Amino acid sequence: MPSVLFRPPSKALAWALYDWANSAFATVVIAGFFPVFFTQFWAQDLPDAQSTQWLGYTSSAASLILVLTAPVLGALADQLGAKKRFLLGFTLLGVLATAALYWLGAGHWQAALLLYLAGLLGFFGGNIFNDALITDVAAPAQYERASSLAYALGYLGGGVLFAVNVAMVLSPGTFGFADEGEAVRAAFLGVAxxxxxxxxxLALVVPESRGLGRRSLRGAAVGAFHELARTFRQIRRLPNTFLFLLAYWFYIDGVDTIMFMAVKYGLDLGFESSSLMVALLITQFVGFPAALVFGRLGARFGPKPAILVAIGVYVLVVLAATQMTRVEHFYALAATIGLVQGGIQALSRALFAGLIPAGQTAELFGFYNMVGKFAAVLGPFLVGTTAAFAGDPRFSLLPILLLFLLGAALLWRVDVAGGRRDAAAVPPPPRGPLFADQA
Structure with a gap:
């Protein structure tokens, strides 16, 4: 089906398949089984509040580490021409950590959290360099379709494996497992x-971009910090790029908050956990064709109008969620979110790729991912605080409206054509052994 809508060169398809690969971790591990299995198996002797606290601390730690290191790692990858190597290194970390969960026995909650932290770092760290590789596998005119294809394959791949894993857990004997716990542990190994x-x-087909001519790792590290400082100054001289990052910070915070709080919101409303798993599957499978359609919309009308439409849909979803009373309503909202979730993520990546200078893609996508992860702090805080004061979970999502509206207002002011001209006018970073033997 993807080849009918978009016929990419082999390297673009190989790059897009990485989303098919790592989305299994996001769907099966992060959103699906790890939080429940951690509470019921590894941390079964801890009070629920304490296990939730430690799980939250681990997720926050992964986000904080990424915020502090993403721009530096991105700059270093640009210096060395090592975006793919960094990506594969983080992939190996995530794969090994996820596989190790299979052998972890009951009660070992500290080890489970350490492996989960390593898995999160592998997943989020890999995304920095996978995002940056879009400029190596597609021409600027293809960014929207290539990015949307990748997100579509991610939804399909994550959904297919998650559906199999849900079936394994619901009927372990059919798949040869002794019980649900064994089926869940096997699901972690399957994800790896x-x-x-x-x-x-991606490892075999996608080319490795050329670096900036550094002769040593030490010199590249020094050069990375020089380039990082220069990039801070440069972003301030690219007003549309800066404005887009600010807009993205607000609206992607709303997107991520809904993504990570949806199951908890459904539980607070009294819906069965099995029904919520069905809702996750609905989002995944609706997200596959919807992301492809958004790619075509972005290519035809531009990514900015399509993102604004998606933000409008999210505003309607939040308003509708406050009136939700039946699980069928939850299913309908899950399908609606699936229509726009992949599209807004894919087109945001494509739009940003067109607003950054050549030769600094890994570094600037480090900033992009840093903004996305730093944003993930505000939304959940607003939801939790509102729920505590309001006493009704239906009101807890209302502050997210502010995030979407602020993001839309800032995005409206972004001059995409002007931003692309400004980025194209930036001279490439100097090549050669400028910092190779310093420090």
């Missing part, structure tokens, strides 16, 4: 294998 196998096309 899936991630590793489907990362191979």
């Amino acid at each position: 294998l899936w991630w590793a196998v489907f990362a191979l096309p």
